[in-house]
Amino acid sequence: MMSLVTFTRNNALPLLRTSITVRIQLNSASLSSLVRLEEKQGYAVVAMHKPPVNSLSLEMIQALSESLSELEKNKCKGFILTSACPGIFSAGLDIREMYQPTEERLKEFWSSLQTLWLQLYGSKMASVALINGHAPAGGCLLAMCCDSRIMVNGKSKIGLNETKLGIVAPFWFKDTFVNTIGVRQSERALQLGSLFTPDEALKIGLVDRVLPDPEAATAVAESELKEFLQIPAMARYLSKMRIREAALKDLLENREKDLNTFVNFATTDAVQKGLGIYLQSLAKKN
Numbered sequence: 001m002m003s004l005v006t007f008t009r010n011n012a013l014p015l016l017r018t019s020i021t022v023r024i025q026l027n028s029a030s031l032s033s034l035v036r037l038e039e040k041q042g043y044a045v046v047a048m049h050k051p052p053v054n055s056l057s058l059e060m061i062q063a064l065s066e067s068l069s070e071l072e073k074n075k076c077k078g079f080i081l082t083s084a085c086p087g088i089f090s091a092g093l094d095i096r097e098m099y100q101p102t103e104e105r106l107k108e109f110w111s112s113l114q115t116l117w118l119q120l121y122g123s124k125m126a127s128v129a130l131i132n133g134h135a136p137a138g139g140c141l142l143a144m145c146c147d148s149r150i151m152v153n154g155k156s157k158i159g160l161n162e163t164k165l166g167i168v169a170p171f172w173f174k175d176t177f178v179n180t181i182g183v184r185q186s187e188r189a190l191q192l193g194s195l196f197t198p199d200e201a202l203k204i205g206l207v208d209r210v211l212p213d214p215e216a217a218t219a220v221a222e223s224e225l226k227e228f229l230q231i232p233a234m235a236r237y238l239s240k241m242r243i244r245e246a247a248l249k250d251l252l253e254n255r256e257k258d259l260n261t262f263v264n265f266a267t268t269d270a271v272q273k274g275l276g277i278y279l280q281s282l283a284k285k286n
């Protein structure tokens with residue numbers, strides 16, 4: 001059922017030519033709580049809120065996409081992407097979406113993820129990922145799409161760990177990784193499915209700053225975003241595109257092929273068996 005979700009904002013944001021209320025058309029009533037949009041002085045905060053781990057289900061992916069569209073529509077210049085779930089940035093794609101799926105939903109799921117990546121990686125808005133918890137796989141991908149990454153120190157890890165689940169990072173995950181940390185580090189980390197501590201991530205350039213606590217990280221994320229926002233927007237965006245446009249073009253031109261590859265690969269017996277075992281191992285932990 002379609003529902004109209006209303007985010008109420010205070011009216012103090014000069015860079016957003018916006019009315020007081022932002023209306024977002026979402027697919028289901030449950031989407032309303034998945035992403036929290038907060039208006040700040042000159043930018044927005046986009047906080048994922050899907051307890052316990054911000055897994056990227058179809059609804060979560062669509063809610064993120066809708067939130068970005070809404071910000072773009074309101075001429076927002078920049079945002080901080082973060083999590084409202086303590087200790088977790090995002091656990092990546094919701095594995096249950098890929099395990100024993102219907103073909104129809106699996107296709108919609110993947111196609112929505114493609115859309116979100118194209119939107120986020122190609123965004124005209126400046127963005128900073130405030131990584132306040134674990135960020136494996138799809139969580140790492142979201143962070144890498146931002147222009148800067150600030151991570152809170154602690155036990156959280158970040159990286160593309162797909163091979164540990166018996167799956168393979170799609171070419172556009174790989175391209176994003178290579179554009180962020182370079183070819184050699186990507187080749188090694190992709191094969192090993194490496195998850196990095198904040199300090200290790202800093203060392204290989206997967207994150208830009210590591211801060212001791214969420215408060216310090218928030219302050220740095222804000223000042224980092226403001227630094228990006230001080231650069232003339234068109235020059236900044238076109239410079240970003242110099243690095244990202246080949247990867248974006250590749251997916252744009254091969255969306256259907258990528259969708260079919262994913263569906264065929266994800267539904268093989270071997271992958272389904274591996275995902276089942278992985279889900280069990282997560283459940284056993286508890």
Ligand SMILES: CCCCC/C=C\C/C=C\CC/C=C/CC(=O)SCCNC(=O)CCNC(=O)[C@H](O)C(C)(C)COP(=O)(O)OP(=O)(O)OC[C@H]1O[C@@H](n2cnc3c(N)ncnc32)[C@H](O)[C@@H]1OP(=O)(O)O
Pocket residue numbers: 052053055088090091092093094095096134136137138139161162165167168169170171261262265266279282283285286
């Ligand atoms: C032939 C060429 C092929 C070309 C390739 C083509 C296509 C590619 C095909 C496939 C690629 C698909 C890409 C996938 C990218 C991904 O994002 S996969 C997801 C990877 N994510 C993970 O591995 C993270 C798993 N989770 C954790 O490690 C931990 O949960 C955590 C994040 C570290 C948090 O730990 P914590 O102790 O706080 O929480 P719990 O572990 O107790 O979890 C709580 C609760 O949440 C459930 N859960 C956790 N993660 C997920 C998830 N990603 N999806 C769904 N559910 C998740 C967990 O099971 C618990 O549930 P409960 O027991 O019911 O409470």
